[in-house]
Amino acid sequence: MSSTKFILGCFDDPDQMMDGIGKLQKNSIPIYDVYSPMPIHGIEAKLGVKESRLGYAAFCFGCLGATVIFSIVYYTLVHDWPMNIGGKPHFAMPNFVPFTFEWTILFTAFGMVLTFFFATHLAPGRAPRVMDLRATDDRFVIAIDAKGNVPHDDITKILKDAGAVEVKHNERKYVSYE
Amino acid sequence: MSTHQHSFDERFEFAGKAKTFSLAAIVIGVIGILYGFLVDGSEHHTVRTFSNLLLMSYYFVGVCVAGVFFLAYQYMAQSGWSVSFLRIPQAFAKVLGIAVVFLLVVVAAGLLLKHEEMHEGHKVMAPYLYAHWATPGLTDPKSEIYDSIIAGKSAFLNIPFFYGTLVIFLGLYTYFGSLLVKYSNNEDALGGMVNYNKSFKISAIFLVIFGFTFPIYAFGTIMSLEAHWFSTMFGWYNLAAVHVSGLAVIALTLIILKQNGYFSWVNESHLQDLGKVIFGFSIFWTYVWFAQFFLTWYANMPEESVYFYKRWEPEYKWWFWLNIGLNFVAPLFMLMKNDDKRSMTRMKIACIIIIIGHWLDYYLMIMPGTMENHREFGITELFTFIGFAGLFTFLMLSALSKFESLIPKKHPFLEESLHHHIQ
Numbered sequence: 001m002s003s004t005k006f007i008l009g010c011f012d013d014p015d016q017m018m019d020g021i022g023k024l025q026k027n028s029i030p031i032y033d034v035y036s037p038m039p040i041h042g043i044e045a046k047l048g049v050k051e052s053r054l055g056y057a058a059f060c061f062g063c064l065g066a067t068v069i070f071s072i073v074y075y076t077l078v079h080d081w082p083m084n085i086g087g088k089p090h091f092a093m094p095n096f097v098p099f100t101f102e103w104t105i106l107f108t109a110f111g112m113v114l115t116f117f118f119a120t121h122l123a124p125g126r127a128p129r130v131m132d133l134r135a136t137d138d139r140f141v142i143a144i145d146a147k148g149n150v151p152h153d154d155i156t157k158i159l160k161d162a163g164a165v166e167v168k169h170n171e172r173k174y175v176s177y178e
Numbered sequence: 179m180s181t182h183q184h185s186f187d188e189r190f191e192f193a194g195k196a197k198t199f200s201l202a203a204i205v206i207g208v209i210g211i212l213y214g215f216l217v218d219g220s221e222h223h224t225v226r227t228f229s230n231l232l233l234m235s236y237y238f239v240g241v242c243v244a245g246v247f248f249l250a251y252q253y254m255a256q257s258g259w260s261v262s263f264l265r266i267p268q269a270f271a272k273v274l275g276i277a278v279v280f281l282l283v284v285v286a287a288g289l290l291l292k293h294e295e296m297h298e299g300h301k302v303m304a305p306y307l308y309a310h311w312a313t314p315g316l317t318d319p320k321s322e323i324y325d326s327i328i329a330g331k332s333a334f335l336n337i338p339f340f341y342g343t344l345v346i347f348l349g350l351y352t353y354f355g356s357l358l359v360k361y362s363n364n365e366d367a368l369g370g371m372v373n374y375n376k377s378f379k380i381s382a383i384f385l386v387i388f389g390f391t392f393p394i395y396a397f398g399t400i401m402s403l404e405a406h407w408f409s410t411m412f413g414w415y416n417l418a419a420v421h422v423s424g425l426a427v428i429a430l431t432l433i434i435l436k437q438n439g440y441f442s443w444v445n446e447s448h449l450q451d452l453g454k455v456i457f458g459f460s461i462f463w464t465y466v467w468f469a470q471f472f473l474t475w476y477a478n479m480p481e482e483s484v485y486f487y488k489r490w491e492p493e494y495k496w497w498f499w500l501n502i503g504l505n506f507v508a509p510l511f512m513l514m515k516n517d518d519k520r521s522m523t524r525m526k527i528a529c530i531i532i533i534i535g536h537w538l539d540y541y542l543m544i545m546p547g548t549m550e551n552h553r554e555f556g557i558t559e560l561f562t563f564i565g566f567a568g569l570f571t572f573l574m575l576s577a578l579s580k581f582e583s584l585i586p587k588k589h590p591f592l593e594e595s596l597h598h599h600i601q
Contacts (some may be wrong), residue, residue: 041599055515086478094475097468 004146004169006032007131010139010157013040014040020162021046024142029155032143035135057115059110065107066100100149130176132168139165184596186587187284190222190435192579200572207565216556222552228288228306228550230558233358233540234566235281236399237423239348241570242277244424246355248390250381253358255376258594259451262443263432265584268362270424271355272577273570276350284397285344289337297323307548310405311335327406335405340398347391354384369588392417400540403547411470418463421506425456430529431574433522435574440584446520447600453519453528453595460509460532464502493553501542504535530596537563576580 011017014036021043024031032049043049073096077083082090115121135141144155146169156167214227245267252260253467295304297313300322305315310328315321317329317336357380365373393413399413429452435441474482489498503534512528513519522592543551580582586592 051516059514087478088476090186097472 001167002146002152003163003171004152005173006131006170007144007146007149007152007159008031008168008170009144009154009162009164010132010134010137010166010168011140011163012165013163014038014140016163018043018046018144020142020159020164023162024155027158029144029149029152029158032145033131035131035141035143037138041148054112054115054119058112061109061115062104063113064111065103065105068107069099069103070096089135091140127174128176129174131170131174133175187438187583189582190404190440190579190584192575192577195413196571196575200568200575203564203568204246204572206508206561210558210561210565211563214322218558222549222554223304223558224293225548226552226554227562228304229544230283230562231284231543232288232307232399232548233316233537234562235277235284235366236544237537238566238570239274239281239402240420241424241427242270242355242420244275245428246274246351246358246384246420248424248428249358249419250354250384250388252469253377253381253456254385256378256591258591259448259598261595261596262585262593263441264362264426264433264449264586264589265581266431268359268581269574269578270428271359272580273573274355275352278352281348281399282345289341290596308340308402308405311325311402312337312545321517321523325556326518331405333366334398338404343391343394343398350387351384353381354387358384362589363582365588366582366586371590374590384435390421400543404485406481409470409474409482409485411473415463415466415470418459418466419536419539420460422456422463423533425452426529426532427570428452428537429456429525430533433516433526433529434582437522440525443585443596444596447598448595449522449525450516450600451520451526451598453513456528456532457519459512460505460513467502467505488550489542491551493551494546497538497542501535501538504531505539508532508535521588532561542552 009017009020010022017034017036018040020032021034031047034043036043074091078091089093114123118126120163121127121129130136131143132139134140142159142164146152147157152169159167181258184461196489198542210233211227214223214230246268247266248260249271252264252335285307289305289312290375292305294304295302297304302313302315302323311331311337313323316324319329319333333339358377361373361377361380365377393416396413398417400416401408429449432444432452434448436444471486474486488494508531509528512524512531518524518528541559541575589595
């Protein structure tokens with residue numbers, strides 16, 4: 001039994017990589033993931049990547065921000081220590097609009113960044129997940145889970161045919177982990 | 179993604195149902211206006227009809243000006259995505275001249291035709307529109323109805339200056355709009371970058387002129403209906419309303435034409451970007467609306483608060499809240515998700531809501547100043563709206579049918595727009 005965990009097809013041209021994806025799909029070989037140093041149009045549709053759920057996180061963080069500041073200001077200025085400001089009622093709704101609006105945006109922005117960092121393992125303290133270091137520079141990499149996908153030589157041949165400049169048989173998943 | 183199957187020489191043919199319905203709508207509008215002036219027996223029927231005519235011609239000019247504004251900032255931003263449907267705002271720009279004539283006629287008639295009215299116990303000959311400053315005697319110190327506040331504003335609020343600025347500003351907008359259309363047509367005939375560069379330059383000049391003059395145009399045409407009151411936010415508030423309603427009309431036109439088999443090259447990404455702009459500017463409208471309200475409410479100075487006091491009376495309160503519902507809450511929740519912006523049905527409904535919403539927005543700007551607490555809503559309002567909608571549709575679609583092709587086929591960013599793909 002081979003000790004190869006992942007097969008990586010490294011391309012130096014995005015069009016050839018897209019061609020490689022097509023060839024693998026034609027041969028019913030499941031693709032684990034694809035890494036690219038730049039966005040490629042139409043790749044999500046081709047790989048069948050699910051739509052990002054970041055928007056839902058943003059909505060929830062926005063609601064949270066609005067609730068938090070509304071509660072704080074309501075507690076301090078209406079419930080705990082009401083003050084007469086310009087003869088206005090203590091609970092004057094128009095007053096509450098600007099800071100509720102600002103905190104909604106603040107929480108949405110920070111919440112989206114945090115969610116994105118955690119989901120992609122970019123948050124401080126987490127080791128980034130990189131399968132091939134050059135995928136952040138000048139290589140377009142198709143990763144195929146080696147387990148269950150045999151024979152490996154056929155996969156290597158398909159990748160080479162599509163124009164891969166290098167095919168790696170890695171024994172570990174992430175090269176960035178110690 | 180294939181772009182080879184489209185025929186760029188396709189022309190829009192204005193016939194059939196669209197023509198019948200828009201002509202029928204114009205007839206309904208004429209009936210409504212005649213009813214308002216001649217048949218309607220209520221006391222304030224003439225002022226009411228004039229107010230509606232002002233409302234709808236202001237709306238009409240606003241939508242067409244928004245077309246020119248859209249063209250200008252698309253050229254200025256050197257944006258590519260919008261190229262595939264630029265013919266629609268170009269058609270708006272072509273109609274602007276006629277819209278301006280309508281507004282000028284309504285304003286002139288409203289200023290010159292007068293009726294007897296009681297003003298603080300004195301009989302005066304008040305004009306049907308702009309009575310708060312255009313009634314003879316208000317600025318004359320010897321007159322019984324002398325009003326020092328109005329007299330102080332008479333350098334701006336006098337008929338020659340008021341009407342003169344209106345003619346000059348709207349004339350300039352029309353001229354720049356026609357230049358942008360002309361350059362685009364020349365570009366189709368000749369190709370090359372010359373006409374694109376000219377459009378870029380003229381857009382820059384237009385945007386500077388438009389930015390400085392539009393608030394003055396809004397101060398004059400609408401804000402001076404309540405001449406004692408003033409708000410420096412009013413110009414931007416109106417620009418936001420004009421812009422977002424214009425965008426909604428652009429999107430609605432595009433969707434309906436696409437559903438009828440035209441604009442086959444327009445894809446979901448174009449629609450989503452258009453939806454984003456509409457969503458964003460609905461929020462912007464709310465922002466300016468609220469900024470104006472908030473400062474007035476906070477400062478609570480009688481001469482400023484009176485504007486909102488009037489709109490807080492039972493006569494207007496419901497409409498006041500409905501305005502926020504239609505123009506802020508509805509687009510906020512209807513267009514928040516990407517999928518919703520990409521759905522033609524969803525966008526269509528949102529656009530129709532925004533178009534109706536901004537009619538109400540203008541209604542709330544105009545009626546408390548002219549009709550005061552005799553506000554009415556009925557045949558005159560509905561029929562005038564339908565009439566002007568029909569008139570706009572008829573003129574705009576005729577203008578669109580005169581283009582050689584439905585896409586500026588030699589625009590330098592054409593390919594970028596055809597391959598526009600987001601997500």
